[in-house]
Amino acid sequence: MSAAVEAGNHLGPAAPEITPIPTDSLGIGDVEVGLSRQDTVRVKNEGTADLTVSSATLSLGGAFSLIAGASGGVVPMNDTLLVVVAFAPTSVGAQTDTLTLASDDLDEPSLQIELTGTGTAPSMPEVEASTDSLGFGMVVLGDTQRDTVTVRNVGTAALSISALSLVTGGDISIESGGGATSLPAGDSVRVALAFAPSAVGAVSDTLRIVSDDADEATLDVVLTGTGMAAPAPEIAVSPDSLALGARRVQGVGARRGSWSGRSPSG
Ligand SMILES: [Ca+2]
Ligand SMILES: [Ca+2]
Structure with a gap:
């Protein structure tokens, strides 16, 4: 062929x-x-x-x-x-x-x-906390002060949080949002914290976020608060202070009367 x-x-x-x-x-x-x-x-x-x-x-x-x-x-x-x-x-x-x-x-x-x-550019997780320190202020023994820290993944890949916990724990506690989790890019977790002082004086703790962020494998938020003694019982209002209040009210009324009397001449 x-x-x-x-x-x-x-x-x-x-x-x-x-x-x-x-x-x-x-x-x-x-x-x-x-x-x-x-x-x-x-x-x-x-x-x-x-x-x-x-x-x-x-x-x-x-x-x-x-x-x-x-x-x-x-x-x-x-x-x-x-x-x-x-x-x-x-x-x-x-x-x-x-x-x-x-x-x-x-x-x-x-x-x-x-x-x-x-x-x-490779996609990467990026951990960020809403604050690097949180102060609960002065809290009376027996009271509880609450606040939150938001942990956000501002990166472009999922953030794996292996631990989100308090270093010490005790008077400051996590009420919700703690523990291991995975945050998709852009997502966040709200950590609810409570400070219930058990003694008078300053307390500090650390909220520690352990994740697969490349340069911040451990991110700390410093937590502080001060326990204070309950104030002494309130003193009853005396008759003298009542009388002073009444005189002030009368004084205001008298001045108003004199302003309205002068206004037509203006
Ligand atoms: Ca050819
Ligand atoms: Ca980072």
């Missing part, structure tokens, strides 16, 4: 025809630094004879690498060779490389495809 017959309706001798998809550029898109994404160039043979791809190579081979297809292969008519490219940026910004396909295609023995991708 001659090559011309093999070619069917095509004129001329049978020949391979390299037809990559995409034809001239492959955009892998945004990939976080530290991660990797793969995409594929489908090298189709649209000719009338076997296509031999001798190699697939990268000009730079830094952020881009070949996962499959580097050694090429024989591609029968209407068949496809998959060249799999990985983009694993190590820095932020747009990056390019060039994939070269060497084959026995008569007019395209070296076919180039531009590879593009953009490295983006």
Whole structure:
């Protein structure tokens, strides 16, 4: 069987025809630094004879690498060779490389495809507390003063809190919101705290947040309060102070009377 017959309706001798998809550029898109994404160039043979791809190579081979297809292969008519490219940026910004396909295609023995991708900042959790210190002030023995601290994940990846607790515990306690939790990006947990002094004097404790924040694995909020003795029983109001109050009221009324009397002359 001659090559011309093999070619069917095509004129001329049978020949391979390299037809990559995409034809001239492959955009892998945004990939976080530290991660990797793969995409594929489908090298189709649209000719009338076997296509031999001798190699697939990268000009730079830094952020881009070949996962499959580097050694090429024989591609029968209407068949496809998959060249799999990985983009694993190590820095932020747009990056390019060039994939070269060497084959026995008569007019395209070296076919180039531009590879593009953009490295983006890696997503990270970021712990933040609404305050770095909280004072409950003076609290009478037997009373309880309450306040809250909000712990927020202001980062772009989930924050894993392994412990959210008081270092000492005792007169200052966590009423709700403590313990281990996972906060999606942007979420927060409200920690309700109570100070119930058991003795006169200053008390301090630390609300400690242990998480997978890269640079603040331990974040402390200093808590303070002072217990004070209950005041002495209130003294009964004396008749003299009542009389003083009455005179003041009368005085105000008298002045108002004199202002209204003068106003028409103004
Ligand atoms: Ca060709
Ligand atoms: Ca941080």
